[in-house]
Amino acid sequence: MTDFSLIETLRWQPDEGFIRLPLHLARLSRSARRIGFPEPMEVVAKLEDAVRDDKEPRRVRLIFDGQGRIDITTAPFTPLPQVTVWKLRIASTRLDSTDKLLRIKTTCRAVYEAARAEFTPQQADEIILLNERQDVCEGTITSVFLDDGSGILRTPPISCGLLAGVLRTDLICQRKARVGRITLDDLENGMLYVGNSLRGLIRATLQKD
Structure with a gap:
């Protein structure tokens, strides 16, 4: 029995x-198969029920465990202004590129x-x-993208040891991003x-001091 669950964090407008939504559902199903979880059932109906009475944007968190149980919680969500610029710093903590679980969004967040x-x-x-x-590789809650002047964003390959983010997948499918190593x-x-699927793409600057 696994001691973790799968997570999907969605934005509802x-x-x-x-x-x-289709990309979130596809990732959830694919992740479940890879780690031997049952196929998620009636996910859309349960998601819709969770926001049935809402009138404002919501952050929706879905947790799916190895017994096939789905738990959904919601919270108010305020989109970031388009002019937002995030400050980034580099962690001394390192990811292990051979850890296949890093490619799946789970409750293993240590x-x-x-x-x-x-x-x-x-x-x-x-x-x-x-x-x-x-x-x-990635941020603690985001994928990383670099505009190197080529006209298409560059984002690290999964083989580096990182999550297949939904926003990342969406931008690659739209040919707005391509996979490439970033140093x-x-x-x-x-x-x-x-960026991530909840917040979208966010301009950022690397802090050195």
Whole structure:
């Protein structure tokens, strides 16, 4: 029996419904198969029921366990202003590129919590993790994207040891992003973004002091 569950965090808009819902459902089903969980059942109906009476944007968190149980909680969500720029810092905590569980969104969050704890919220809005080869991987709650001037964003490959984020997948499918290794030096020579399906793409700057 596993001691963790799968997670999907979705954004619900009263005029649009669940943002990127097909990609979230596909990832949940794919992740369940990979770790031997049962196939999630009646997910859409349960999600719709959770926001049935809501009139404002919601953050919706779905947890799916190895017994096939689904738990859904919601909270108010305020979208970030388009002019938002997040401050980023690099964690000393490292990801292991051989850990296949990093490719799946689960409740196993210890490595991300350790990285986040290295800096206060005042010092950084998000923390970037590297792997054992010093490759840029991901943030604690976001995927990383680099505008290197090629006209299409670059985002690290899954093989570096990172989550297949839903926003990341969406941008790759739209050919707005491509997979490519990112080094620390690369971060000095391009425009940096982080993002996830809940918050969208966020402009970011790397803090050095």
